[in-house]
Amino acid sequence: MHMGYIVKALVLKNGSTPFRDWVQSLRDRKARQIIAVRLIRIESGNLGDWKAVGGGVGELRIDYGSGYRVYFAKVQQHSEESIVVLLAGGDKNRQQNDIDSAIALWKEYANNVSGFLGDI
Numbered sequence: 001m002h003m004g005y006i007v008k009a010l011v012l013k014n015g016s017t018p019f020r021d022w023v024q025s026l027r028d029r030k031a032r033q034i035i036a037v038r039l040i041r042i043e044s045g046n047l048g049d050w051k052a053v054g055g056g057v058g059e060l061r062i063d064y065g066s067g068y069r070v071y072f073a074k075v076q077q078h079s080e081e082s083i084v085v086l087l088a089g090g091d092k093n094r095q096q097n098d099i100d101s102a103i104a105l106w107k108e109y110a111n112n113v114s115g116f117l118g119d120i
Helices: 018-025 029-043 092-110
Strands: 005-011 050-054 057-062 068-075 082-090 116-118
Touching: 005 018, 005 029, 005 092, 018 082, 029 057, 029 068, 029 082, 050 092, 057 092, 068 092, 082 092
Parallel strands: 005 082
Antiparallel strands: 005 116, 050 057, 057 068, 068 082
16 A cells, blocks of 8 residues: 655755745745645645656646646655655646756756755
């Protein structure tokens, strides 16, 4: 039985956190709250509406405002909990660019080129 996920954010070598930077840039407070609630649900094991977009990256779909998207990857652990790594965010307007960026970030991390996992 799956218990839940540990949610972490990708932190780049330069110290920036693309996902956190994106959330903090959102002017819509309700959007930030909806995203925060979604992350709590993920911790309890419920990914909700999502789809794979390639390169080991998934897209959480948030049906609010301009169609917010959160890009993530899952890392299997030996324990029952897996890690969900938050890579970046965006909306429907720049969806393909955001997907390409998230896949590139994950590829760099997975190849040990840059970054580490930090708290969100």
